[in-house]
Amino acid sequence: MTENFGDDRDLIAVFKALSNSARLQILQWLKEPEKNFSMQDAADVREVGVCVTLIQNKVGLSQSTVSQYLAELQKTKLVSVTRLGQWTYYKRNEKGIAALAGHIKRNL
Amino acid sequence: MTENFGDDRDLIAVFKALSNSARLQILQWLKEPEKNFSMQDAADVREVGVCVTLIQNKVGLSQSTVSQYLAELQKTKLVSVTRLGQWTYYKRNEKGIAALAGHIKRNL
DNA sequence: AGAGTATATCTGTATTTCCCGATATGTCAA
DNA sequence: TTGACATATCGGGAAATACAGATATACTCT
Numbered sequence: 001m002t003e004n005f006g007d008d009r010d011l012i013a014v015f016k017a018l019s020n021s022a023r024l025q026i027l028q029w030l031k032e033p034e035k036n037f038s039m040q041d042a043a044d045v046r047e048v049g050v051c052v053t054l055i056q057n058k059v060g061l062s063q064s065t066v067s068q069y070l071a072e073l074q075k076t077k078l079v080s081v082t083r084l085g086q087w088t089y090y091k092r093n094e095k096g097i098a099a100l101a102g103h104i105k106r107n108l
Numbered sequence: 109m110t111e112n113f114g115d116d117r118d119l120i121a122v123f124k125a126l127s128n129s130a131r132l133q134i135l136q137w138l139k140e141p142e143k144n145f146s147m148q149d150a151a152d153v154r155e156v157g158v159c160v161t162l163i164q165n166k167v168g169l170s171q172s173t174v175s176q177y178l179a180e181l182q183k184t185k186l187v188s189v190t191r192l193g194q195w196t197y198y199k200r201n202e203k204g205i206a207a208l209a210g211h212i213k214r215n216l
Numbered sequence: 217a218g219a220g221t222a223t224a225t226c227t228g229t230a231t232t233t234c235c236c237g238a239t240a241t242g243t244c245a246a
Numbered sequence: 247t248t249g250a251c252a253t254a255t256c257g258g259g260a261a262a263t264a265c266a267g268a269t270a271t272a273c274t275c276t
Contacts, residue, residue: 008129015127018216019120020264027216052223065265067224086222086273097216105209108126108135128234160253173235175254194243194252 005103010076014100017076022059023069027078029058030092048082049091113211118184122208125184130167131177135186137166138200156190157199 005011018024029036033045037054056066070090073079077096082089113119126132137144141153145162164174178198181187185204190197 008132012127012129012132015123015132016263019123019127021116021120022264024116024120024123053221061264062266063223064225064267068265071224083223088223101209101213101216104212108205108209124233130234161251169234170236171253172237172255175252176235179254191253196253 005099005107011103014076014078017072017078020069022061022065023073026055026059026069027073027092027097029055030079030090033091046091048084049080049089051087051089055090113207113215119211122184122186125180125186128177130169130173131181134163134167134177135181135200135205137163138187138198141199154199156192157188157197159195159197163198 005014018027030050033039033050037045037050037058039045039050039054052063052066052070055070056063059066061069070079070081070088074081074090074093077093077099079090080093080096082091113122126135138158141147141158145153145158145166147153147158147162160171160174160178163178164171167174169177178187178189178196182189182198182201185201185207187198188201188204190199
């Protein structure tokens with residue numbers, strides 16, 4: 001059991017993270033990274049994720065805002081992070097998302 | 109198909125409604141009304157729901173706040189309303205909640 | 217070391233949400 | 247019709263959120 005939502009506070013933080021169209025949109029786009037982001041080396045996009053700058057260009061908000069939003073999505077276990085060199089790659093945390101869906105179905 | 113969440117705005121409104129501990133708590137309490145609320149005529153509680161005053165006493169917020177919160181839960185189809193005489197009874201909208209859970213599982 | 221790029225963090229302002237008291241509306245009972 | 251009760255709506259102050267720009271941090275290349 002890696003996810004539990006034991007505290008209501010955790011669950012509320014997740015709902016808050018999802019209560020913003022930019023954050024929700026990013027989560028949707030990350031379902032098909034190679035389709036939604038124009039990356040040069042589309043090599044291991046699915047594996048490692050998408051870097052902040054690409055997400056920023058797509059969503060059209062400032063760099064600082066996007067960085068903060070991604071951090072929020074990560075704290076709530078909706079995305080995961082990989083640092084490689086000077087880049088930070090974000091991708092969906094399918095385990096965390098499934099855990100949320102399961103919890104909602106069972107306990108909401 | 110009574111529920112669809114076609115627009116992202118609808119989904120965001122639902123997440124916003126769930127992003128508050130009082131509203132989330134009310135939704136939980138309404139899973140077992142006869143257990144969580146002390147009503148005199150526990151006759152058709154499951155059928156009709158719980159009146160605003162009982163919910164207000166339990167949650168400990170002002171009457172106006174509780175009324176607004178319940179309206180928000182209703183607009184997002186998380187609870188349903190029945191007016192009987194001078195009372196307004198609220199109960200969980202299990203269909204709406206299940207529709208949300210399904211949508212999240214499928215599309216989030 | 218120094219410049220350039222990618223990202224995170226800090227600080228501040230505009231907007232939104234939280235929650236209240238006051239007031240309006242609607243129902244019931246005398 | 248008057249008064250009591252249940253609920254809804256209105257208006258506002260305090261707190262939180264949404265974003266931005268400036269700056270800090272970290273890595274890369276020369």
